[in-house]
Amino acid sequence: NAGVTQTPKFQVLKTGQSMTLQCAQDMNHNSMYWYRQDPGMGLRLIYYSASEGTTDKGEVPNGYNVSRLNKREFSLRLESAAPSQTSVYFCATASALSTDTQYFGPGTRLTVL
């Protein structure tokens, strides 16, 4: 089992470009999350999806959109990238039985020039 996978691992964008970060899980978990991690800031929640077909904003949703394509996949889209979105992005999942324990993907390191 792969667990939680994220693509791409690294990405460099120019200001104004768009891109989609992909996350997939084979753990049959209902809940999925997108976080960003910046030095000295810890992890901050961007969006989450409690179940297929639902999405909700987290602490820092501005500049991002998400799609819960199906139970396995949760994508994060940057429509017009800005240098402030340079960060490491993590996808995480949690089961309905134990929503507090999250399982993380390896991360995507994004640089916006």
Added chain:
Amino acid sequence: SQQGEEDPQALSIQEGENATMNCSYKTSINNLQWYRQNSGRGLVHLILIRSNEREKHSGRLRVTLDTSKKSSSLLITASRAADTASYFCATNSGGYQKVTFGTGTKLQVIP
């Protein structure tokens, strides 16, 4: 805004010594968790302690929770070089499936 704040920000110890990290938070919680992050990797869940528990053990890990002081500590006994990582506390304050992470303690264990 960050709910949890770890202390110290960085810690360097010799292999075999114990490492203690602290986490303080601001609001009432349902539970508190500790995660480990190796360099360049995702976070890995270590242990969860509920608000009605005061102490919990898992292998070489010991976690305490003092809800009156809104603080928790993570003790790693007999540390190993492989324990070198950043450690984060995460609190759940009752928001549906939302967990808030602290800023982390960077632990270096010197062989």
